[in-house]
Amino acid sequence: MHFIAEIVEDDLRTGKNGARLQTRFPPEPNGYLHIGHAKAIWINFTIAARAPFGACNLRLDDTNPATEEDRFVRSIQEDIRWLGYDVGKRVFFASDYFERLYECAQTLVRKGLAYVDSQSPEEIRDKRGNFYTPGQDSPYRTRSVEENLDLLARMRNGEFEEGQAVLRAKIDMTHPNMNMRDPLIYRIRKAHHHRTGDAWCIYPMYDFAHPLSDAFEGVTHSLCSLEFENHRPLYDWFIEAVGGFDPVPRQIEFARLNVTHTVLSKRKLQELVQLEKVSGWDDPRMPTLAGMRRRGYLPQSILAFIERTGVAKRDNMVEIELLEHQIREDLNREANRTMAVIDPVKVTITNMAEGEKHTFSIPVHPEYPERGTREVTLERELYIEREDYLESPPKKWFRLAPGQEVRLRGACFIRAVEARRDERGKLVELLCTWDPESKGGGTPDGRKVRGTLHWISKTDAISCEVHLYDRLFSEPEPESEDRSFLECLNPDSLQIRAEALCDRSLAQSPEGAVFQFERLGYFCVDRTSTPGRPVFNRTIGLRDSWAKIAQS
């Protein structure tokens, strides 16, 4: 049980808030959700579920019309649903509260706790002071309630231009926490809002809108990331200053998720999209939920990963290996086996007659025989992976080499006899012999072969396209200061293999279907697939202990 759960359990036990429990997930609709958001989503929904009638609201925090778009509102809802959370009717918008927030602002003015400042943005910034020196009061700080009320109404009516006036809270210009030095409440923005259109020309700031929106909704625990820790005194101040709320929400901060070999800043993700380093927000290399979905990640894997990384207050950098481990663990269970050859080389079995065919059935999943079997055909012409044959192999090479015998997965033993190459030396065909005694994959004499290869016969094969994805960044910490994250991009993060072959049975596979291509990894059907030509995305490769042996 993490520290937030402990606080909440404690509140529940002591009957705080009448044992009510409510949280909220408040994204700004200015980009796609990524795996860092998944952490916030998971925390907020699992915490809410700790009480019988606990609930988590989705609140789109749309207080800045300049950056927000309706398409992001839609993608956010889609991604939350995909993760497995049903917000039902609990979808709210900060913009729905604009009128009520305005009334709160008037209340503050009447209480003498807010004033209209007519200084320029530059003056306001200069007079805020800095970490070491206190700020100075605005000359407009002492305006009367009546004047402030009038000015605020005229701000709303559009009588001022952007930058000519703002509404500020009257707190303390010498406060050591700079957030408390008369923070802005409203600024003028003559911009079109994606939901309220042109109804407003003043928009509330986050520090004002956020705590009050929580209070309006009856949120009891407002969970956010560490960078808002400095804002908590202000969060509490606005709720107290407006007054009359029950329950009074409590803000608790946790450390956001960081993962090696990727970036999780919205600005950087946006840059990758804009600079076309990736194909879009849902590029399978992106850490966005849309990208991970297209990549073939299962939502339960993402959630399990987040649960395993924990919730605490120290800064963290989770190794991507933990995510990859989780994906493999789930996909190993979920994905049925089939065979595909990504870089095919033709094999001719010279001692098998033209037209001769043998059929074998192989379990669809070795650990779950109840899932049934698949049929493969063995015949004179077939294909194996080019890299599975080596003319002069290193030690411990179990695959094909001159004179060496291997097993074709689920079928029989073959032995390499001759390699045919073109004028440039490229392998074009392998002549092999098979042992008819080895049908099924073993022989009466009980001799062992160490290597088993995946393969596909000429009649079973259809052409397909395979997208081999790897980590987007080759550096473990592309966000570290020493260079631009763009310089850390992995040039081989995508390899397109248009010559690949896969089993006929995959021709009509629906988008998102997942498979293990034996010995290669886990793959899913991309949305660009067509019935005649499937396109597969590699979600993650199998662990490859040969790669380590080969290295040494």
Added chain:
RNA sequence: UCCGGCGUCGUCUAACGGCAGGACAAAGGACUUUGAAUCCUUGAAUCAUGGUUCGAAUCCAUGCGCCGGAACCA
């Protein structure tokens, strides 16, 4: 120089004054019709110094280090 937060194996995370544990990663081995999966084994940590205590990762003090904070962004 100010304010806030945080320091436990390489990484993430437990411990609520009483044997520093787990997971990933790493190394070695067994098994294997996927060099997969599975199984076994091993190495690996309390930022430092003082104090309180029978006993401190935990409480106190001091120091050091790291992160965040000076948008009319969220």
